[in-house]
Amino acid sequence: MKKWLFVALFSFGLVAFTPAGEWSSGELIPFRQGEKWGYTDRNRRLILPLRYDEAGPFVEELAWVRVAGLYGYIDGSGYAVTPTHFTKASNFTRGRATVELNGETFAIDVAGKRLPISETPAPEVEYLSLGDIVRKAGKLGFRFTVGSTTVPAIYDEILEDYRGLLFVRQGSQWGAINRKGKVVLPVIYESIKVTAANDYSYPIVQQAGLLGYLDADGHLLVKPKYRAAEPFVGGVARVETPDGRVGYIDSTGKEYFE
Structure with a gap:
């Protein structure tokens, strides 16, 4: 019917x-x-x-x-x-x-039927590294596997997001570098977080206690303005404004709440 x-x-x-x-x-x-x-x-x-x-x-x-x-x-x-x-x-x-x-x-x-305990989800995809960490005088740099691009050893921590970006930390502040070695996000943020749950897309950044999102190129998609921000799932993300309003935004940053 x-x-x-x-x-x-x-x-x-x-x-x-x-x-x-x-x-x-x-x-x-x-x-x-x-x-x-x-x-x-x-x-x-x-x-x-x-x-x-x-x-x-x-x-x-x-x-x-x-x-x-x-x-x-x-x-x-x-x-x-x-x-x-x-x-x-x-x-x-x-x-x-x-x-x-x-x-x-x-x-x-998906039919609402209970699954046996013995059933387990498929294993996560194993991602390959973008390159190798380079250490010099107590600082970290990076050498990409493909091409001759290197990142100077001036950082305290370097993490991969598995989508072609490196997240770098100097002191307590974070930024992002693309696979060409260019700083695409200034090293001025309190944190940058990604999750395998959404294939490491739309990293969440924090500045002055507020949260926003990056696009696939490491640029700001949504400036930090939310008190809480969850990873994107199904093309949308759940956020909470500083005044306590909860709702969803899409991948352009458009809000779907009043």
Whole structure:
């Protein structure tokens, strides 16, 4: 049976709903207005209504939602793939998500079926190094494996982000260098963090206690302005403003909350 959502128009500025069945889940972004959450397209046109207490990103065509303190999963049409009865729920990764029910933690598949404990996710991809650390007079430099580019030994710490960038530290401050040896991000930040959970994309940077994001070239994508910032997943990232507003941004830095 084809599923449709029929809802009334809101009078406070949002445009009419589009039938959710016409939309790919990859085009939907969690949107917050007041205390309720729904999903919009990238033009902030409401597609799934504001009826959740919290909503997560669509990953592998499913998203977690929270209602009355409990979590469940929906597809891109808003159809409930699982009951809303979990006390904890994660995003899907390689066809599985971790949930908690009645104090027990276990994994489910994309149909909401519990997976046997013996099933384990596929191993992480092993990334190759960009080159070798060079040490001189107590400082660190870098020699790239490909080409003749070197980074002078003037840094206290050098880390790879596995996407063609080096993160370098002088004293307590961090910056970024590309594979050509050029400083693309000044060494003025308190921290730079990446995670394998999103393939090391959109590093999170901190300055003056606030958080922002870098693009793939190591340049500022979103200047540090958030009190909290989570890694990008499914093309969006969850952030919190200094005044406590929580919502999502997309990979252009556009905010999806009011």
